[in-house]
Amino acid sequence: MSDSFPLLPALLAMSALAAGTFLLRLAGPALRAKVAFPKQAEKLLEVSAVVLLAALTATAALTQGEGFAGAARALGVLVGGVLAWRGAPFLAVVIAAAGTAALLRLIGIP
Template sequence: MNATAAMILALAAGTYAFRLVGPVLHGRVTVPPRLQEMLSAGAVVLLVALLATGALTEAGGFAGWARPAGVLAGGVLAWRRAPFVVVVLGAAATTALVRAAGVS
């Protein structure tokens, strides 16, 4: 067995074990409410950071104004509870219009 196959098997076993821990320990481990709040806040912070880097950067530099404008438009539509298709099309249309206007 080569190193690649061994690594794939090790990662597969680790993933399976990680997923199995949740159901096995569900009723046995209690997490304090403060820690639950911090974990929820941490998840939100990580998602916002991912959104910011994806929306604002490209190849290590600023992506231009069209992409953040599209993300902002999509965010507003999602906040207003528009259907997912409308959010995606609105964000894409906003980005296309900003780029067509010559603002990159």
């Protein structure tokens, strides 16, 4: 190993990050019984999680780099989303979404 990348500081940093992550994850269940949110705040947190997931899905489905990813990807994600919503098995959802995008690209739709 070269001297340009010291191993000990890297191991210490990784250990500190691992410990911090563990403690942060442990704080949720430990503090849940002691901290009470109003019902309206709990409902808002539930809705915000769904909105965040929808925004991430839309971003991944519609963009590539700094531009539009093309209709094939968007339609593939739409097909997968509808199948998932209807309760199809995960493998069928993935295959149908990928197959839709592949077929659309095969016929010339970007």
